Amino acid sequence: MEKEISQAVIRRMPRYYRYLGELLDDGVERISSNDLSARMRVTASQIRQDLNNFGGFGQQGYGYNVKYLYDEIGNILGINQRHNMIVIGAGNLGQALANYVNFEKRGFVIIGLFDVNPALKGTCVRDIKVRMMDELEAFVKKQPVDIAALTMPKEHAKKIANILVDLGINAIWNFAHLDLELPEHVVVENVHLSESLMQLSYNFANYKKLTDKK
Amino acid sequence: MEKEISQAVIRRMPRYYRYLGELLDDGVERISSNDLSARMRVTASQIRQDLNNFGGFGQQGYGYNVKYLYDEIGNILGINQRHNMIVIGAGNLGQALANYVNFEKRGFVIIGLFDVNPALKGTCVRDIKVRMMDELEAFVKKQPVDIAALTMPKEHAKKIANILVDLGINAIWNFAHLDLELPEHVVVENVHLSESLMQLSYNFANYKKLTDKK
DNA sequence: GTAACAGTGTTAAATTTTTCACACATTGAC
DNA sequence: GTCAATGTGTGAAAAATTTAACACTGTTAC
Numbered sequence A, B: 001m002e003k004e005i006s007q008a009v010i011r012r013m014p015r016y017y018r019y020l021g022e023l024l025d026d027g028v029e030r031i032s033s034n035d036l037s038a039r040m041r042v043t044a045s046q047i048r049q050d051l052n053n054f055g056g057f058g059q060q061g062y063g064y065n066v067k068y069l070y071d072e073i074g075n076i077l078g079i080n081q082r083h084n085m086i087v088i089g090a091g092n093l094g095q096a097l098a099n100y101v102n103f104e105k106r107g108f109v110i111i112g113l114f115d116v117n118p119a120l121k122g123t124c125v126r127d128i129k130v131r132m133m134d135e136l137e138a139f140v141k142k143q144p145v146d147i148a149a150l151t152m153p154k155e156h157a158k159k160i161a162n163i164l165v166d167l168g169i170n171a172i173w174n175f176a177h178l179d180l181e182l183p184e185h186v187v188v189e190n191v192h193l194s195e196s197l198m199q200l201s202y203n204f205a206n207y208k209k210l211t212d213k214k
Numbered sequence C: 001g002t003a004a005c006a007g008t009g010t011t012a013a014a015t016t017t018t019t020c021a022c023a024c025a026t027t028g029a030c
Numbered sequence D: 001g002t003c004a005a006t007g008t009g010t011g012a013a014a015a016a017t018t019t020a021a022c023a024c025t026g027t028t029a030c
Helices: A007-025 A033-040 A044-052 A065-077 A092-098 A101-105 A134-142 A156-167 A193-213 B005-023 B033-040 B044-052 B065-077 B092-101 B101-105 B133-142 B154-166 B195-213
Strands: A063-065 A084-090 A108-115 A128-132 A145-150 A171-174 A187-191 B063-066 B084-087 B109-117 B128-132 B147-150 B171-174 B188-191
Touching: A007 A033, A007 B154, A007 B195, A033 A044, A033 A063, A033 A084, A063 A065, A063 B005, A065 B195, A084 A092, A084 A134, A092 B092, A101 A108, A101 A171, A101 B195, A108 A134, A128 A134, A128 B033, A134 A171, A134 A193, A145 A156, A145 A187, A145 B033, A145 B195, A171 B195, A187 B154, A187 B195, A193 B101, A193 B147, A193 B171, B005 B033, B005 B044, B005 B065, B033 B044, B033 B063, B063 B065, B065 B084, B084 B133, B092 B109, B101 B109, B109 B133, B128 B133, B147 B154
Parallel strands: A084 A108, A084 A145, A108 A128, A145 A171, A171 A187, B084 B109, B084 B147, B109 B128, B147 B171, B171 B188
Antiparallel strands: none
């Protein structure tokens, strides 16, 4: 099997995808790694190296066809294949995810929203009904669920993650502030907002310090 | 001035902080890089190297004092100094941030919530009043604002970011799906949820492919 | 058709990041 | 007090990532 591609590369792919999408909207047909690098503020070399992990999508003397490259990166990232998602935790964050229609455009369809709060039972976000946790098992067994987003407080996240994995869900988008310890075959992507905020805080404090010293 | 510390290191610091906080809650007084590395699933070497960027916090033969190290990392990250934040965009995501009380515990206090939707005018999230955008300037001039979180659709983000910078705000927590082009002295931390989801999607698809091949 | 140009894919170099290894300071048992 | 054990700080090695360089292919203008 081919060599594994590093997460550093994978992390950049969605950004290429975003820029190519914008170029496409602007009616741009072709682009060179050089032009793209100027827009994205990365080196052209990195763009070429990154793309070449997946194959040669460009052509000497021409550059890259925007539409073609856009689609290819989409395929690589598994976009436009349908992914059924559920969101556990129907608080503001869960609702924000449920309301974000662009996910759906890309094939990530939220088909269920779950919570423990009985007050939310039966309410809807967009056309997605909020269900109680005791309905989870039957729900998952009735229809395939690819990805579960965890937006509940961290106290419950561990237990629920285990339940989800037992139900056969192998991809978890974790917004709870803890590291899930799950079997190796389960893919976890963490979004730790408070850690992101702390990084901002550091850079902010540090930049200030630098300038103060001058 | 000392050599700059890489973002790779900074990104890990909040995680150390989190684990140390948990140890503290569990009443653990001291810990070695080795024990911590086992819990965090990173190498002990990396922990020691990371910490040594900021100074020697440990002691040979003893390890690290949990409380002390916790506080020191807090200082490094600028936690527990008060940071006034405003959130632009009072949709679900903005409200989710406003409702998240742990930010406040760490010194990140959301003092204002702004939106363009007149229907939200005067409503409150926790005790934070939602204000209209035309009140922004007066608000910012009346009290210091350190950080602005941008949770509005990307169409407006660019313009608003510029306004914020003109008003003297130098740290932006950007949730909009675009890259802000701001003066160099402005610190931006991006949270691109759809890119995170695509990364999950890639890893999910790729893991499946790997196992299918076996 | 041809020649100058543009621009990829790719190999190699440079840089950054991570891991290893160990000298030496401190601890804790006796 | 002594001595084995522990465990940091750190310099050096290894690995990974990023950038540079360029041979060579396809493009475009004439």
